[in-house]
Amino acid sequence: MKSFFDKFSTFSYGFVALSLFTTALVIIFWALYSTYIGVISISTSSDVFVYTMLQSVSSIIISIAIIDVAKYLVEEEVYRNKELRKPKEARETITKIMVIIAIAVSMEGLVYIFKAGTKDVSLLIYPSFLILCSVFVIIGLGIYQKLSATIESHTES
Known part of the structure; x- marks a missing residue:
């Protein structure tokens, strides 16, 4: 039973880490897309452009933190699987x-x-x-x- 639970928890941590990583990538691509749209429609006000750029930077920073957490989960719980x-x-x-x-x-x-x-x-x-x-x-x-x-x-x- 312990072996089953260990495998299940390792799988769960791996799934969560993969989900976090995928979510972070989606956020990064969305931020890049928003930046691209902001650059193309530069005819709008500069305040909107600056806000879009700062929002993109903020989203990418959050994504990097999410990727770090996913990396930690993989390193500590999937590969090492230790207490x-x-x-x-x-x-x-x-x-x-x-x-x-x-x-x-x-x-x-x-x-x-x-x-x-x-x-x-x-x-x-x-x-x-x-x-x-x-x-x-x-x-x-x-x-x-x-x-x-x-x-x-x-x-x-």
């Missing part, structure tokens, strides 16, 4: 996930800053909070790395 038995493995896994999140949030914040800059300066509050959140994620990750490395050195001695 986290050691503190070092847990720390490395959490670090990978949090770095993906921090990069995606900071890049989204940066794109939103450019979007807000083209419209109204008072709209900079939300993107500023996004960048601030990504900074806190990185600080928290640094604290977690320090504490877990200290614990690892104590448990290995």
